[in-house]
Amino acid sequence: MARPDNLDPPLQGEGDDDDEALRWAGDEERGRDAPHLRGSEPSPQVPLEDEQTTSRGSRGRTAATVAFVLPYLLYTVAWIFAVQNLSSGSTSLPSEVLWQFGEFLTILAAPLWFAATLTLTRDHRPLPRVGWLALGLGVLIPWPFVLDLYAALQIAGNLS
Amino acid sequence: MTAPVVGTDSVDKDRGGAVVTALIFAVLFALAEVTPVSNLVALPAFYEYYGIGDATPWLLLVLGVAIPAVIYPGALLLGRGRPLFARALILTVALASTFALEFGVMALAAALQPAIG
Secondary structure (H helix, E strand, O other): OHHHOOOOOOOOOHHHHHHOOOOOOHHHHHHOOOOOOOOOOOOOOOOHHHHHHHHHHHHHHHHHHHHHHHHHHHHHHHEEEHHHOOOOOOOOOHHHHHOOOOOHHHHHHHHHHHHHHHHHHOOOOOOEEEEEEEEHHHOOOOOOHHHHHHHHHHHHHHHH | OOOOOOHHHHHHHHHHHHHHHHHHHHHHHHHOOOHHHHHHHHHHHHHHHOOOHHOOOOOHHHHHHHHHHHHHHHHEEEEOOHHHHHHHHHHHHHHHHHHHHHHHHHHHHHOOOOOOO
C-alpha cells in the first residue's frame, strides 16, 4: 500500500507540463519557439511597427551581404592564383600532404568565412554581420597574390 | 506525476560532441604549427649560412608560430555556448584562416629576404 509520502505532488497545471514536454533543450539557443497545445496561451501578436523594423533590418542585412559578395569572390580567386606559386620545398610525403591540405583550406577560407558569417548572424542585426564580414576581409588578405602583383607591376614599370 | 525531463541526453551528447570536436581541431591546429615551427628553427640557420643573419625576419617567424596558438583558443571561446554545428563551423573557419595567415606571413618573409650571393 502506498503511503501519502511516496506519492507525487499534485499537478500544478497540466497545460504547462504538456508545453514543457514539447520543448527541447537548445530550442532557445536556436531561436525556435515550442509548439503550443490548442487551448493554451496564444502567442503574442507582433505589432506592425516591429514587423516594419524587422523588414528594414532584413533589407539591411541583405544589402550588406550583397555588397560583400564581390570582395570575397575576388579573395577566393586571388588565393587560388596565390597558391599556385607557393611550394613547400620539402621532399617528404607527410610535409607535402600537410602543405597541400593547408593550400586547400586556404582557398576555402574566404568562402567559408562568408558562409559562416551568414549562418551565424542569421538572426542578428545587420551591424554584427557587416563587422564580421569586414574583419574577414582584413584577416584573409591574399598577401602572396598582392606581393606577386606588386612585383609584376614594378617589373612592368621598369620595362616601360 | 512529474513532467518528463526532455533533452538531458541531447545536452550530454552535445557536450561530448563539443569535446571531441575540440580535440580533433586541436590536432589539426597542432599540424598547422609544424611549418611555422620548422621555419623558426631552420630559417635563421639558413640566413646565417648565406651571411644575411642580420636580416632574419624574427617578428614574422614568431608571428607564424603564434597565429595557430592564438586563433585556436579564440575560436573555442567564440563557439562557447553555441550548438555543436556552430562550434565546428567556427573552428573550421579558424583553421582555414590560420593557414591563409601563415601563407601570408611566409610570403611577406620571402619578400623581405635580401638577395643571396
